[in-house]
Amino acid sequence: MRVGVVVAAAIVRDGLLLAQQRARPAELAGRWELPGGLAERGEPDDAALIRECGEELGVLVRPGARLGPDVTLPGGRVLRAYAATLATRRGATGRDGRVEPRAVEHAALRWVSAEQLDELDWLEADRVLLPALHELLGGQANGVRRPGPGGRRA
Numbered sequence: 735m736r737v738g739v740v741v742a743a744a745i746v747r748d749g750l751l752l753a754q755q756r757a758r759p760a761e762l763a764g765r766w767e768l769p770g771g772l773a774e775r776g777e778p779d780d781a782a783l784i785r786e787c788g789e790e791l792g793v794l795v796r797p798g799a800r801l802g803p804d805v806t807l808p809g810g811r812v813l814r815a816y817a818a819t820l821a822t823r824r825g826a827t828g829r830d831g832r833v834e835p836r837a838v839e840h841a842a843l844r845w846v847s848a849e850q851l852d853e854l855d856w857l858e859a860d861r862v863l864l865p866a867l868h869e870l871l872g873g874q875a876n877g878v879r880r881p882g883p884g885g886r887r888a
Contacts, residue, residue, distance in 0.1 A: 783816055789838065
């Protein structure tokens with residue numbers, strides 16, 4: 735039986751990472767995390783990531799390579815992060831025609847630079863991913879890394 739997997743999307747655009755601020759529960763309100771959520775039974779990680787970003791942000795994403803380690807969560811679940819980019823015109827668009835994510839289930843969204851990553855009050859599980867997020871923002875212009883030798887993708 736597969737362990738419960740929570741997927742997270744490191745969505746990068748123009749060298750900035752999309753972070754979302756929790757609205758609830760009260761003990762987590764105001765803290766920051768990557769978009770994503772719990773994969774359903776039998777649902778592949780990439781499909782869960784696409785579904786969750788549609789539900790939470792109103793956008794379609796293209797999942798990329800895995801980022802960082804699996805992070806153990808309370809209750810035996812694991813958090814698994816992936817690089818991602820925004821795709822098509824599923825959400826509201828800005829003047830330049832780009833897809834603009836919306837805070838559907840969260841208090842706020844924010845695009846942050848590598849320099850701003852450490853300024854946010856991240857949830858503990860997402861904080862473990864900060865080195866991988868710094869690497870993603872520092873070394874990749876488009877936000878999607880291709881797996882190298884031995885790299886894994888869902």
